[in-house]
Amino acid sequence: MALTLTAIIVALVSTVFLVQNNFFSRQVARTAAQDNARSVTELIGSDVRSVTANGIVVADHRELVVHSPMALAGVCAQIPGPLTTVYVDGGMAGLDTSQVSGFALRDPLTGAWTYYDIPSWSTIESSGGQPASDCAGNGADTVGASGNFMRLRKLRSYTGFNPALGTVLMLYRNVELAFQQSEMDPATWGLFRGIYGDSLVEFATGMDTTSGFWYRTGGSTYASQVTGAGLPLVDAVRVRSEAEERATTGGAQPITYGWSVNMILRNVK
Secondary structure (H helix, E strand, C coil): CHHHHHHHHHHHHHHHHHHHHHHHHHHHHHHHHHHHHHHHHHHHHHHHCCCCCCCEEEECCCEEEEEEEEEEEEEEEEECCCEEEEEECCCCCCCCHHHCCEEEEECCCCCCEEEEECCCHHHCEECCCCHHHHHHCCCCCCCCCHHHEEEEECCHHHHCCCCCCCCEEEEEEEEEEEEEECCCCCCCEEEEEEECCCCCEEEEEEECCCCEEEEECCCCCEECCECHHHHHHCCEEEEEEEEEECCCCCCCCCEEEEEEEEEECHHHC
16 A cells, blocks of 8 residues: 555645746746747847848848948048048947948938948048148047047949038948857758858847838838839838747647747838
């Protein structure tokens, strides 16, 4: 009888343990899937929400390329020849010039941006000289801020004109976001990010093929792809990230979690 009772107790305890372990495993998997799906949309949002009109380069169901602002500058002096001196908001120290894909000029009347891609930062960089002194001659306060001024060259070769004093200039990078087969776990998909034209880095894995981008060009409907003349009309991007987390115990089923976010491009208007 003692052996029988012991066997019954062990069986009951084992059942309770397995049930609790299965429940805990599912909760851990559910939390991981939710965190993964949400982190994907947050990463995408950090690039997408700052996009302006004409700022979308590629709008495909699996791939999105945008002009992502890096720094704003104001033209404060024109030097005889191909040089333009600008004041960079926040200074040059924190700017990773290796990621600069181009510059954009803002129309003071309409507020619209015109983008100009460049081969590399060295194409428009002009070292030497005293850029702070250039702008001080036009009344700019340069005390203690000499590192916030720099000279750019050959802007006219891209724009066709010398930017006027007071023109707002943007330095941007072309950021590519793509859902594709994961390199870390080939059985799933991942979110990749990087500079357009360069190698992409996998930032998240555990996604499935229902993840992707949709685009609104006015109204309330979203399309899975926009091309050509439709790109400047995109005013919202819908991101769906479907994450799957495998259970840590053999008897538990995988947990999936779908998360969809509509990102309104407020700077487009």
